[in-house]
Amino acid sequence: MTIDVRYPDLEGASVLITGGGTGIGACLTEGFHRQGARVAFIDIADRASRDLCRRLEEETGREALFLHADLRDIDALKAAAAMAEHQNGPVDVLVNNAALDTRHAIEEVTPDFWDENQAINLRHQFFAVQAVTPGMKAAGKGSIINFTSTAFMINGGGFPSYTAAKGGVVGLTKGLAGALGPFGIRVNAIAPGWVLTERQRALWVTPDALKAHVDRQCLKIEIEPEDMVGPCLFLASNASRAMTAQTLIVDAGSV
Ligand SMILES: NC(=O)C1=CN([C@@H]2O[C@H](COP(=O)(O)OP(=O)(O)OC[C@H]3O[C@@H](n4cnc5c(N)ncnc54)[C@H](O)[C@@H]3O)[C@@H](O)[C@H]2O)C=CC1
Numbered sequence: 001m002t003i004d005v006r007y008p009d010l011e012g013a014s015v016l017i018t019g020g021g022t023g024i025g026a027c028l029t030e031g032f033h034r035q036g037a038r039v040a041f042i043d044i045a046d047r048a049s050r051d052l053c054r055r056l057e058e059e060t061g062r063e064a065l066f067l068h069a070d071l072r073d074i075d076a077l078k079a080a081a082a083m084a085e086h087q088n089g090p091v092d093v094l095v096n097n098a099a100l101d102t103r104h105a106i107e108e109v110t111p112d113f114w115d116e117n118q119a120i121n122l123r124h125q126f127f128a129v130q131a132v133t134p135g136m137k138a139a140g141k142g143s144i145i146n147f148t149s150t151a152f153m154i155n156g157g158g159f160p161s162y163t164a165a166k167g168g169v170v171g172l173t174k175g176l177a178g179a180l181g182p183f184g185i186r187v188n189a190i191a192p193g194w195v196l197t198e199r200q201r202a203l204w205v206t207p208d209a210l211k212a213h214v215d216r217q218c219l220k221i222e223i224e225p226e227d228m229v230g231p232c233l234f235l236a237s238n239a240s241r242a243m244t245a246q247t248l249i250v251d252a253g254s255v
């Protein structure tokens with residue numbers, strides 16, 4: 001699927017994406033790269049991330065910057081953000097995309113599991129914002145996009161720590177929008193429905209589960225990771241300059 005849209009203000013913009021090496025994140029990396037943005041992305045999936053960089057360079061003649069860092073390690077996250085700014089200039093657009101949606105039964109959850117799960121699904125989003133806001137404040141502008149999920153809106157029962165974190169992302173988004181709006185920085189969220197990445201297809205997509213999900217959607221389509229790119233570019237660009245503190249639901253109409 002090609003994203004046939006152009007936002008001229010994104011050309012040359014410094015964009016930092018977490019979890020940009022696979023899944024939805026890889027489509028976002030490619031989408032911003034093809035707008036002419038200077039993209040850096042943080043991931044732990046080394047091979048896939050390098051393959052993505054190589055393919056983009058072959059196809060466009062320009063490089064995207066892969067930074068290996070485990071987002072549960074806040075010092076590593078901050079070092080990666082500093083490297084992105086050193087290489088590409090102060091971050092104009094931050095996309096907090098990385099997450100881990102492993103299923104867990106209530107009785108299996110330990111305090112350590114809970115903390116780890118929050119660390120990869122919520123905590124790093126705040127600290128990535130903390131890392132890039134000095135540059136955004138100095139520039140008097142910036143756009144931050146946090147990935148939440150409709151899973152908590154439809155009472156998804158298979159991963160309570162994940163849904164708690166994703167509900168938290170909406171609260172975080174609104175609180176940050178209030179704090180950063182006076183500095184010209186916008187903060188919005190995207191809530192995808194069920195997006196059929198390779199990982200989803202390998203782990204959880206069965207004909208019955210897919211049919212049940214598509215049946216509840218207004219649009220009878222299978223949502224692809226590329227479907228997240230247009231909404232994310234829109235929130236990043238000046239096209240949405242009067243929007244902040246909002247959650248854009250991209251779920252083919254199921255909540
Ligand atoms: N795929 C779906 O159906 C849905 C996804 N979402 C949200 O969309 C976003 C992207 O989702 P997917 O592409 O499906 O996720 P994914 O699990 O396929 O990819 C996440 C990326 O983050 C990276 N990552 C994971 N842990 C990391 C860590 N500790 N440090 C650095 N990088 C790490 C992974 O290597 C991977 O590249 C997430 O925030 C997810 O919660 C929301 C609703 C539905």
Ligand SMILES: O=C1OC[C@@H](O)[C@H](O)[C@H]1O
Nearest residue numbers: 101149150151193194204
């Ligand atoms: O947020 C989500 O919603 C749908 C789930 O199946 C998926 O694993 C998760 O990322």
